[in-house]
Amino acid sequence: MAEVRAWVAALAGALALTLPLPASQAHPPAARATSSAAPVVHTRAGAVRGSERDGYRIFDGIPYAAPPVGALRWTAPRPAAAWSGVLDATRPGSACAQPAGEVPGGSTSEDCLYLNVTAPAGASAGRPRPVIVWLHGGGFTSGAGSSYDAHRMVRGGDVVVVTVNYRLGALGFLGLAGLNGSGTFGLADQQAALRYVRENIGAFGGDARNVTLAGESAGSYAVCAQLASPSAVGLFQRAIMESGPCTGGPARPFAPFSVAPPAAQAAGARLVTAVGCAKASDVPACLRRVPVARLLAAQGADAQPEHGTGLLPRAPAEALASGRTARVPVLVGANHDEGTIWAAGIMAAGTTVTPGNWPRVAWEFVPDPARSGEVVRAYPVGATDGGPVFGAVIGDANYACPTLRTGSLFAAHQRVWRYEFADPDPPRPLPAPPPFPLGATHTTELPYLFDLGGRAREMTVRQHRLADTMIGYWTRFARSGDPNGGGAPRWSHSQVQSLAPDSTGPVRPAPGHHCGLWATMP
Structure with missing residues (x-):
């Protein structure tokens, strides 16, 4: 299968889903005022002001976790800092670091743990709406939540939709012996977003007790992983999986899959050598000093979550076959x-x-x-x-x-x-x-x-x-x-x-x- 893997790697960029993002991706570093007519929602961390559209409201670029930069690179996501004033939520936050493809020109941003909420107009009043949390695809190396404009789903189905950024590539799925969270940082981000939804979605008119986790391709496989993860239990009540079966493996390399620690750590070792940290006395500290662009150039064309870990004890295929996944309704x-x-x-x-x-x-x-x-x-x-x-x-x-x-x-x-x-x-x-x-x-x-x-x-x-x-x-x-x-x-x-x-x-x-x-x- 070596030749197949080479083909997949060679084609990854060429077959990136063509989803042009809005011209401006950068979230402002501090809250700033917008029109007083725009909708304002009060979250636990502070107030956010979004945009009113024809029959729906959208709040873009809401931080759900602290930026995983500097010493926080390759650590579990931490809560986002609270702010005073009103946060401008009228444009998406930065896409997570990735090569050029779906995101024009790519991204080198690590300050990327943002989500976007689209809700029916007036959803904050009256009965709470069901919530769909969407995980984008892209082979765990590309994509952004803001690529998915969900207003038709929101208006047609009277639901609240949340789209999520999560760490990608080496920054999201680095496997390294002795590194806490090895190979699962992107999955941990998704769980942090689900916890944010549980704590805050009521302010947007969503029902925190009725959350559906959904995704396509790598996003679908991530849903499989969350169904198999003990730390995701209770964070969602239904699951939708599009074009990303739970039973993938390296013998079927065109679909997403997870890898065991030896394979994850072998890939990590290749990255460590490629960026010049193999002889460092403290390899993680050395890696945290490597510029993002250099990491992107050294990482593989695809990425896989690591199973056999605290977050993902078993491969999703194994967990599913043994009946050790969350017992929630599934659309697949x-x-x-x-x-x-x-x-x-x-x-x-x-x-x-x-x-x-x-x-x-x-x-x-x-x-x-x-x-x-x-x-x-x-x-x-x-x-x-x-x-x-x-x-x-x-x-x-x-x-x-x-x-x-x-x-x-x-x-x-x-x-x-x-x-x-x-x-x-x-x-x-x-x-x-x-x-x-x-x-x-x-x-x-x-x-x-x-x-x-x-x-x-x-x-x-x-x-x-x-x-x-x-x-x-x-x-x-x-x-x-x-x-x-x-x-x-x-x-x-x-x-x-x-x-x-x-x-x-x-x-x-x-x-x-x-x-x-x-x-x-x-």
Whole structure:
């Protein structure tokens, strides 16, 4: 699998989700006054002033923890300092340090532990609304909560949505022997944000006793990790996981996964050597003096949380299989064509897939090369369909079938609602035209729930109806643990719900996927 890992690393930047952020990311260093007509909310740390929009309010750049800078680099998140006056919450805080990609130009900021709250107008009065806390994807190396404009979900579902920044890459997931919190700083940040929500969301009109933790891709895997974490117990009451199964592992490297201490510490040792701290008498102190830009240049193209730790004692897959995850209602699914975006990137980088070379390509990318012949027979390549077939292999192995397995394991202990997003022609996830139609590939369900980067994607009337249906499902699940109602097609927890324009409804498990084959692979 070494060649596969190299491909994933080489493509990580090219396949970063295109979510342009607002031009200004920097939160002001001190509170400053804004218009007196803007909404003001009083949190435990101080007052914040946001913005009033058409039917909703948004409060951006609220610090939920102290900046993890200097001696606080690679320590557990600490409470944010209180302030006097009114904090300007009209623009996002800085994105956490990351290479250029989703965040234009990247970021070198460590002062990044901010969250954003979007609430219905008038939500602070009357009955409290359900709360959805959203964890962004990006392979644990990129992304920002402010990329996800949630106003359609807030207005359509009458919920409060919180989007979160958390430490990324080496700054969030450094594995180092003897370092307290090794490999889990980003996960600890997410728990700090959930504690902030529990203590403060009532001021924004949210119900602190009805919190749904949701995420996509790496954000979805982070939800898995929080379900498996003893220190997250009680911080949320429901879970939504999009395109990030709990059963990932290094044999399926296109999906997120966690690693054991030896692997985490080996990666950490490589970073220590690369930045010149290997011979230091105090390695953590040396690392804390290294400039962020140098750390970013030295870190790997992907990052994984570390299990076998205090925060994450077991790998999420192990915890799930043994029934040691939080018993909360779960909504979980994947997209029909998850793998095509990776196949397109690999082919754009020079790999072709033809009937003649398909056995060799399959041998390089199959978890068990000795069984690549079975894969070739199950996924035959014709003269013109090499890319889609290659994408089907990547998608089935890394997403569709592990997601089906994840849902089945959860269903042994709790109520589970399973979906497959299957719009064959969704808004394109990347700006450049792909070499072949991508279908419902990785990330393509997101524009149906959010305005990514603050921009609504162009959709047909049928797709807008699907977006409304999905927002209804997601927010009703957040309200009661059951997505049904609102006149939407009935969703049975015993079946997979296909989400497609004008054809939403139950389908047999893993439609069009070869999950029997992948179930017997490593």
